[in-house]
Amino acid sequence: MKSRSEGFAGRAGPRYWWFRTVGRHYVPPVFAALTDDEWSVLEAWFAATDAMRPDTGECNVPAISVLHGLVMGSGIGHVVQLGHYLGYSTLLLGFMMRRMSRRRGVFSIDIDAEATDFTRAWIARAHLEDYVQLMVCDSADPEAPRQAHRYFGAEPDLVFVDSSHQYRQTLSELDLWYGQLRPGGLLLLHDASAFATQFDPRGEGGVQRALSEWLKRAPVPAILLNEGARPGVAGDTLVYGDPCGLGIVQRPL
Numbered sequence: 001m002k003s004r005s006e007g008f009a010g011r012a013g014p015r016y017w018w019f020r021t022v023g024r025h026y027v028p029p030v031f032a033a034l035t036d037d038e039w040s041v042l043e044a045w046f047a048a049t050d051a052m053r054p055d056t057g058e059c060n061v062p063a064i065s066v067l068h069g070l071v072m073g074s075g076i077g078h079v080v081q082l083g084h085y086l087g088y089s090t091l092l093l094g095f096m097m098r099r100m101s102r103r104r105g106v107f108s109i110d111i112d113a114e115a116t117d118f119t120r121a122w123i124a125r126a127h128l129e130d131y132v133q134l135m136v137c138d139s140a141d142p143e144a145p146r147q148a149h150r151y152f153g154a155e156p157d158l159v160f161v162d163s164s165h166q167y168r169q170t171l172s173e174l175d176l177w178y179g180q181l182r183p184g185g186l187l188l189l190h191d192a193s194a195f196a197t198q199f200d201p202r203g204e205g206g207v208q209r210a211l212s213e214w215l216k217r218a219p220v221p222a223i224l225l226n227e228g229a230r231p232g233v234a235g236d237t238l239v240y241g242d243p244c245g246l247g248i249v250q251r252p253l
């Protein structure tokens, strides 16, 4: 019998690409760490979202595993997410917070009210309401950091940006959220590679251009994992296995 995500390798659809790649026929720790009840919620979530559309746009195993390692390895308890969509990363972050007994651990923003209703229903199904707060607004709304601060009673430790993929919006997000981090805090940006610039609907260079220009203005410690990954690159040929790339910025201590 296959355990947890091992059967995903046999599923069609772009969202399952990681599970089909050579050398990845194991259950990633971010799934292995779940209780049986949590896994059954996530499995049901995959089934429900598969039935809605073939590719639901959640972040993938390499990216969520970086978050998992950072959050659970350091007991990080105040995470802002920009872009929750249908709730994949939100459920997994909520499960991490519950494992660490960190109530009020995730404050997640999305501009899409319908997607937020869907995510809220799954947060309720997973009994994560004490750990996750959802807000419908623009990720660069200046009121949002105040709401996050009120929810945590503290500054964010980590901000995960996985929202519009637009160059200008990403610049606004960086300008607004970097300064909200507590010293030593981290800002992670999914889709920071050359490959992922195709996700900028305006064709203006996406997250990669925004982050590289912003870093010239604000020279702070940062790394862009797979910045140079281009269309056509296969994820299983990369050391960091996500062609979409990941930007990691740290507010200095």
Ligand SMILES: C[S@@+](CC[C@H](N)C(=O)[O-])C[C@H]1O[C@@H](n2cnc3c(N)ncnc32)[C@H](O)[C@@H]1O
Binding pocket: 057, 058, 059, 060, 082, 083, 084, 085, 086, 087, 088, 089, 090, 109, 110, 111, 112, 115, 137, 138, 139, 140, 162, 163, 164, 169
């Ligand atoms: C890639 S999906 C997020 C996936 C999610 N992080 C996950 O891993 O499950 C991007 C989301 O960003 C949201 N978004 C796009 N532009 C936004 C904006 N200006 N403000 C807030 N959310 C935005 C979209 O509505 C969408 O739900």
